Amino acid sequence: MPEVTKTLELRLVNPNAHKERKLCETREAYQQALQAAFDADCTSQSATNDVVVEYDLSGYAKNALKQYVPQLCSGSYDADELHDDHPVKFTNEGVQLDHKPQNALEWYVKIPHHDDYHLWIPAHVNPDQRDWVEAVYAGDAVMGESRLFERDGTWYLHVTATRDVEEQPVASANERTPIGVDIGEASLVTVCHRDESGSPVRPKLWADNGKAVRRLRKTYFTATRRLQKRGSERIAESYGDALWDQIDDVFHCVTREVVEYAESVDNPVLVLEDLTYIRENMDYSVYMNRRLHGWGFAKLYAQIRYKAAEKGIPVETVNPQNTSKACHACGEHGYRPRQATFRCSNDDCWVTEYQADVNGAINIADRYRSGESHRQNDRAPRQKAGDDDSATDGASLTGSQDSHADAEPQQVTHGTNAS
Template identity: 25%
Template sequence: MSQTITVKVKLLPTKEQEEILNEMSHTYISVINQLVSEMVDNKKSTKKTSKHVTALLPGSVKNQAIRDSKSIFSKRVKKSNYKIIPILKKPVCVWNNQNYSFDFTHIHLPLTFDGKTKRTPIRALLVDKHNRNFDLLKHKLGTLRITKKSNKWIAQIAVNISPIEKTGTRVIGVDLGLKVPAVAVTDDGKTRFFGNGRQNKFVRRKFKSKRKKLGKLKKLCAIRKLDDREQRYMKDQDHKISRAIVNFAIDHNISVIRLEQLTNIRQTARTSRKNEKNLHNWSFYRLSQFIEYKANLEGIKVEYVNPAYTSQTCPKCSEKNKAQDRKYKCKCGFEKHRDLVGAMNIRYAPVVDGNSQPA
């Protein structure tokens, strides 16, 4: 199954290019807001083409604005029965995949100079430390979005990854958690623990304490910057853990990674008051998505299993027992770390879609 991810690339435009990008970004959202407003008044989707849009934008960008406005109208306005009328505020400009290209140093795309459209190279940091961005951009490309964030211009490129699956039947189970972010176990008993849950909780408490102090001083901008720093930290941790898990799978010639299907876990999971807030802040979906797309790039399939009783069932005799803290003990004599028991059971649990490799 193909997967769409977003590759972020830092842009280094000239002063002239920056002025044009800024103007085009504001014009783009203005066009979308105007078209959506017209569709709301007429109670139907627009039939306008780029010829009907009077704005200083390339024709291809006008067409993309029309497509985006139709999407907003059908998916948000009509779906809410006209109760939600979104108004875009954040400047952005979008090009479809047929109207931009790139090399190792520049992204080439049409810009409007003095009312004329000209294909222009904008300097970009496409090659990162491990060449991962450039490797990702070899896959099927989607739309290109350019926006400004914290005085930096960022290009967001949608990439559609179609995995090439490895032949083989070796499976690992990966249990995701709070105190231990991830535990993996192979079919021959090789295990590894990933991440540091205590460190993550400490960092979150530290950010929370700083936010509290800034809140008393009513420094809202500083709070927003702090929130951004915290999110970047947690996202970086998820990237590192997912990369380590996939590398572990590669080292052991694994063809399938099995994860728990954790949809609605916030509503269904039982946890202590101590960990309740951490559960609601836990980026389990993002971590599983990072594992999936990194695994797909290596030809490793990711399957999701039913999470019911994976941490309570004894892998040796199938009896259900509740673990005491992090230690799992069974009457049959089996004794292991609770999260390790979960990973062992995930290897054999029923796959959600029913299409599974034998473990």
């Protein structure tokens, strides 16, 4: 099974003055240690260690220098002098990721400052690499060396990651079997595809899992609100983390089964709705917005993408406009008398009532079959400039934070920025 390695980019949310100072101190100490070891012409790790051991750096940064400096002096690079500012490098165990999907800013990264001190800082993930970051966090991809640097006043962390990908025979778009994937409120995920004669076959719904997640989220919001009113912030935080871990377990179970479903189909391609359009089209009551925007669309999408990639199954996206309103048989618009029921308005159509989520999944697959699809890096032109992604761009922090616990925004998500 071949390995694929990619560099992942995380943009650190503007650190407060304290953390900014610590990041600058780390960078300055690293560059001083690098220059000193280079000037001493350290051609071995032991010689480099004798120099860098005196600097106020974490062991992860010192170990990275012990690998890098000998390459500069007489190894791969054989440099005559150092040019420009070098990013701070950390070995593979130095940086850690944490995920808080209940927060407006859901990703956090731990950056070593020195052996006895590290910084937890919220970060924006490159939306085109979210599936890889999910894989690293889930332990399905191996984190390698990371590099910390500042560019135009913004701090970035680049992390290398490696994972196995199965080789699959390459099939043309016409040869593939599109599997529509509908993610919703009632059924957590619904998949369906058509057979060679065009008839919908083997629909699969994860409705019970949807009920389980709704129950857990309701418990989360109710319990944490009560605990916060009592002033038990730490208990509320710990309790909320435990519930979200349970939701995450459900997500992993369902997305694994979605990919297994795809593996059972000849030349599959999983077809998802473009998150950009989904988020823009959500405009319900305040209560429903909180539920739907916090439903975890982006997390489910990312897990499906990276697990499909591990099996060599392609994933495409389509504009979801009207996929829930159109009849998959005749194309006429219909309506939902109930959440799980679609009713066609065309009296001449053989479809009278149909399972609504299955109808939507078939329409999603058909949209790919009609020739309309675009990969995740094909962003919609009307997306706001500077946004990471409509599903992952976080809200600004409410104030300064100095620790991992304090760095988390309010527990309840707000607006379209929560996922």
